[in-house]
Amino acid sequence: MxxxxxxxxxxxxxxxxxxxxxxxxxxxxxxxxxxxxxxxxxxxxxxxxxxxxxxxxxxxxxxxxxxxxxxxxxxxxxxxxxxxxxxxxxxxxxxxxxxxxxxxxxxxxxxxxxxxxxxxxxxxxxxxxxxxxxxxxxxxxxxxxxxxxxxxxxxxxxxxxxxxxxxxxxxxxxIFPTGYHGAYTAGVTTGSTVYVAGAGPVGLACATSCFLLGAAVVIVGDMNAERLRQARSFGCETIDLSQHADLADQLEQILGVPEVDASVDCVGFEARGHGPESGGERPATVLNSLMDITRAAGRLGIPGLYVTGDPGGVDENARIGQLGIRIGLGWAKSHVITTGQCxxxxxxxxxxxxxxxxxxxxxxxxxxxxxxxxxxxxxxxxxxxxxxxxxxxxxxxxxxxxx
Incomplete structure (x- = not known):
């Protein structure tokens, strides 16, 4: 041996x-x-x-x-x-x-x-x-x-x-089970409309899982043009977040309504602000945007990584994983949110x-x-x-x- x-x-x-x-x-x-x-x-x-x-x-x-x-x-x-x-x-x-x-x-x-x-x-x-x-x-x-x-x-x-x-x-x-876990816990099923935040490997695995679960439309948002092309290569709709700050408006152009049935955060704590004037890292951006664009009584899957210790965090709160999340919005819309390791x-x-x-x-x-x-x-x-x-x-x- x-x-x-x-x-x-x-x-x-x-x-x-x-x-x-x-x-x-x-x-x-x-x-x-x-x-x-x-x-x-x-x-x-x-x-x-x-x-x-x-x-x-x-x-x-x-x-x-x-x-x-x-x-x-x-x-x-x-x-x-x-x-x-x-x-x-x-x-x-x-x-x-x-x-x-x-x-x-x-x-x-x-x-x-x-x-x-x-x-x-x-x-x-x-x-x-x-x-x-x-x-x-x-x-x-x-x-x-x-x-x-x-x-x-x-x-x-x-x-x-x-x-x-x-x-x-x-x-x-x-990444395949993690992406699937995000989709499954977000309630993706036959005919669902889904928004996946992030076109990295986990986001692409999640989008693949959404189709496997029967989603009608899978929309992937990212700031990386090459990764968005990869998402389009197997049937996803895409949104370039470096160009568009208003996510709901972009969803309405694709779906006819400014919301989705289910959404998945495949970005995590290094999230950046949306739009050409985004101003750099904003760790709660994805979480808040998903609560905004997911329908009332919808579900959010969060396989994206969040940590309790981040030496490079943008402020004291971010360095201990304490983020400015609009939990009131999620509560008002009766969202179900699933976090943690797959x-x-x-x-x-x-x-x-x-x-x-x-x-x-x-x-x-x-x-x-x-x-x-x-x-x-x-x-x-x-x-x-x-x-x-x-x-x-x-x-x-x-x-x-x-x-």
Missing amino acids: ANTNRGVVYEGPGEVRVEDLDFPELVLHEQNERKLNHGAILKTIATNICGSDQHMVRGRTTAPAGLTLGHEITGEVIEVGSDVEFIKKGDICSVPFNIACGRCRNCKERHTGVCENVNPARAGAAYGYVDMGGWHGGQAEYVTVPYADWNLLKIPADRDTVMAKMRDLTMLSD PVMRYNRQLMMAILHDRVQIARNVNATVIPLDRAPEGYEEFDKGAARKYVIDPHGLVGAAS
């Missing part, structure tokens, strides 16, 4: 490097030598760069230097702990970005994004992420996954089929079947772009500049070979 490992490490604001790492173990030294007999070690087949990673790399969180990045992981099991019963060596599995024990109250109620037992500091954990329990990131050649029987989703197809669809299947670890296991098996049986082309819609591990810093740089791509890191060259 291999005994070397390399991965992507956050060195400080704006700087990531590929470095030599310790080979994974079935123990977590960062949590008082926690034994992981229930875990497995995976050879990473595909691992993706996420917008949530980018928040850390920009210095917009309290992430420490030296953190191995990466929470979107698909891999092959090469070792299992003594307590693992059902996952076997050679299984190719999708890894939910939420780390969960499967045993606490929240896990049993399917709230796996806020497991009570995997992070000593607070509920909820993730791989390679700030304040999420010290679990090592998966943008590496090899990675440890705890509670393997619970966390790992075995892909039930022959190896050739799995590898041929890997560019799609790798989206199951985060509980990936609530959706990943169904979405996997949609991929395996050709019901959805998520890789095409998010413009999945495969790069080798050594090009990861370049991928981060291009993504930060607004590239309309979802970067898939291929540590062993297996995805590129299958393509």
Whole structure:
């Protein structure tokens, strides 16, 4: 078995490097030598760069230097702990970005994004992420996954089929379920009109999910012309928010009414003001605009990331995640608002079947772009500049070979 490992490490604001790492173990030294007999070690087949990673790399969180990045992981099991019963060596599995024990109250109620037992500091954990329990990131050649029987989703197809669809299947670890969660909790269904804020990978995954759920019209708003073109490429209507400050007016031009049935925030706390005179970052802009343009008794899904600590926040309130939200408007319109991490296991098996049986082309819609591990810093740089791509890191060259 291999005994070397390399991965992507956050060195400080704006700087990531590929470095030599310790080979994974079935123990977590960062949590008082926690034994992981229930875990497995995976050879990473595909691992993706996420917008949530980018928040850390920009210095917009309290992430420490030296953190191995990466929470979107698909891999092959090469070792299992003594307590693992059902996952076997050679299984190719999708890894939910939420780390969960499967045993606490929240896990049993399917709230796996806020497991009570995997992070000593607070509920909820993730791989390679700030304040999420010290679990090592998966943008590496090899990675440890705890509670393997619970966390790992075995892909039930022959190896050739799995590898041929890997560019799609790798989206199951985060952005496809996260986008779907935003759409589903916003109540998107047959004939819905939907507004999706943000045309980054999660926004595009959400728009894809809206169509999968039967939406009649999906409208995506962003300030990036290239990303808006990508949204239009699979049937979305688009609004260029760098040119238009009045979102309701733009919706009325498309729909005939200035509101939608459902809306989803796929932007998060680095939101910017709308229009040519927007004046820079305004972290509550998206939340307030969605309450404005969503019909009374409608729903808002908010998978976009909001944090409790933002060193780069525009003011003292923003630096602790305290935003000027028009909750009175949402209350008056009887809105239902769903926030928080996506509980990936609530959706990943169904979405996997949609991929395996050709019901959805998520890789095409998010413009999945495969790069080798050594090009990861370049991928981060291009993504930060607004590239309309979802970067898939291929540590062993297996995805590129299958393509």
